[in-house]
Amino acid sequence: MNYILSTIALVLLASSQVWSKNSRDSFRQDSTYTQHLNLAYGPAEGNGNLLDLYLPTKHSASTKLIVYVHGGSWKWGSKNDFPKILVNTLTSQGYGIVTLNYRLLREGKNRFPAQIEDLQNAMAFLSAKASTYGYNGNEFALLGVSAGAHLSLLYTYKYDKGKQIRTVIDIVGPTDLTDKTFRENPSGGNIITQFLGDANPKAAIAVEASPIHYLTKESGVPTIVFHGESDELVHVGQAKALYKKLQSLGIQSQLELYPGETHEMRKSLFSIYSKITLWLQKVYPAK
Template sequence: MKSIWSQLCFFWMVVQAVFAQTTPASLPQTQHKFVVIAHRGNHQHVPENTLASYEDAIKAGTDYVEIDLRTSKDGVLMIHHDATVDRMTDGKGLVKDLTWAELSALNIKKNQPSDAHSYRIPTFKEVLKLCKGRIHIYLDFKEADVAQTWQEIQAEGMEKQVVVYINKIPQYKQWRSIAPQIPLMTSLTEAINTPEKLGFFLGQAKLEVLDNISDQGMLEVAHRNGIAVWLDVQNPSEGPEMWQSALQKGVDGVQTDHPEDLVKYLNENKLREGIRNNNAAVLAAKPSYRAFKDIAYGEAPGKDNLLDAYFPENHNAQTKVVVYIHGGSWSRGDKSEFPEPLIQKLVGEKGYALVSINYRLVKDGKNRFPAQIEDVKKAISFITDKAKRYQYNGKEFAIIGASAGAHLALLYAYGHDQAKQVKTVLDLWGPTDLSDKSVRADGSDANNTVINFLGEADPKAQICLDASPAYHLTKETGVPTLIFHGGEDPLVHVSQAQNLHKKLDSLGIVNHLEIYTKEKHGMSADAAVDVFAKMVEWLEKYYPAVQKQ
């Protein structure tokens, strides 16, 4: 059985850079719509993950054979499920610590004492040769080099016969970079357990297959996004009742320990094309919105003074605006980082207008603070001035910021919003006190980043106070504030969020602090979907959108 993709960890600020892919890969063509995957081959009578088990899977009429890829000590790609050879062979030790010759010399234990055949651990090349033109491969990518794996797939002309199951985020990035045409599959983390959360996730990670989704609403979200769903049904009680249950869910295929029996069952019941549950409630099409890109709000060169605006259908003079400020240590990043699923949610569904802004970035000692906050003021003024012309409410705003962008959002709200237009601010792991030397150790990334931003090394300097949102916060300037932070953030210490929370409390200003104890700077997939949901809830409470006409 595959492990849950618990290693997935990506930063929300750079999610589009990590997961961006404009054209999805295509799944291998199969004779039947409902695919049958032979788990480690057809291993009821012969040992798993052997050439014999794969040959039997082919003879049984299955569509895919699932194999487990590992690497020998001397760099040969081998097929073996376990990290060690102890369970399946007469040898001992880790696959990665044994050479190809040592692995090939091992005898695989037989299922039945009467079996006169001998079995050994096959190489990936041998499996590719056996399967070419006969059956597709479901490649559980355990421990191997992506470039080497892709090279061997190409050498055998198997580019259109492989689906890769990924277990770790580096594997995702490597496969998308080296072989973007290969379809990818994974499991969902336990936190992605609702249709809404799945929708957020799929707006970030471009996949072709998911497994083990049994909730009808989530299944429909996957299908709406063009993603196939394959269930694992292999367990001691596997049989017709379980197969029928999987079919009734409307999934696109199953992975089985009894491929021969399953194919026979499907054929006898005329179910090789599967059952799509057309009676289930179909989710509505994605809400639509209008996007206007690269609008100039200032005169800085390049993209520094550009913004993107997103408007709901039928927006009017009462449509409220949410402003987003990107992160990137004040020296990188872009307005395009705002996740598309959150645009769909806030703009297409809830009816807000959204504006995502760029600002001058520190480069080669130029554009240091206060250039960034000056640009935020310019952008807010521009948005205010254009309200009547473009039909939205330009008198009040909510501001969301991530990392450096959260710093600017807080600083503007507490220190530069002379017109009192900001009604709430959402802080995603932003620094709040640049004068706090206790979280700026000499030589640390945090200290170097602040020095580069301000051009001043002394935390006691006036510019550090001027640039710190916490020093501008008073009972008169404070607004409802939602704070998210990682408990193990190595760049912006969690005490920055905790101290801001305490000061807001002391001033009687509505606020809420969410600390994700195991997260670092940014959020993992599990935390990100929770952050998204809580952001929407907060906005609806403290900055409710006008109902769409």
């Protein structure tokens, strides 16, 4: 799933948007943004609880943040997957960007809900440090890809008690881990069993980890969903079911389906980025 955002970055570069390749300094000011890298937001060892913060050069207490949660089947990926060209583009529009690591699934370790605990700690950190770094710490947008979209949706619908999340952007995320058909898919079912520690789709933990089961009129926020209709890993029915429930609850939502596209969404990347930009302008404007 790292492919999606990386290829969007190449498309934008081909469109002649100017960007600079920054070294991984702990602090650096670019012509368009200021960066604070490898901030520790939680107690996990190693790189598991680090985040990067990018702010427009002219940021203030009203600057809104977009928080990126990476994909990789809960086992792979990192905060570095978010391309710098997208940081440049979004900060130039007035947004702050956060990219974060969470604990990755290992043999018998870091099973669910470790990743949600990390996301809770990250959001608490961002709220607490708003005045230190200079941004709005009261409201956020979550942008997740694949496993990161699953975590973003679940955090918003179940764990966001302070109602700080204003919108969720779901790119090919699983929404129901109790779906028997989904769990029997050899492409993803085994990974979900590792993630949950239980092969039974009816297990209580499968319900606890399924965003769609916690979506209510009260917990829902504006949500946009992107999914390929030929997704071999996360069946498109997951996206359709989420959208159907969002609509039935009267929650502002948008479903973007791409015929013939697989989980990598190879042919529709520029469309995705363009629609994300329009969605943000509508439901979470920078100013």
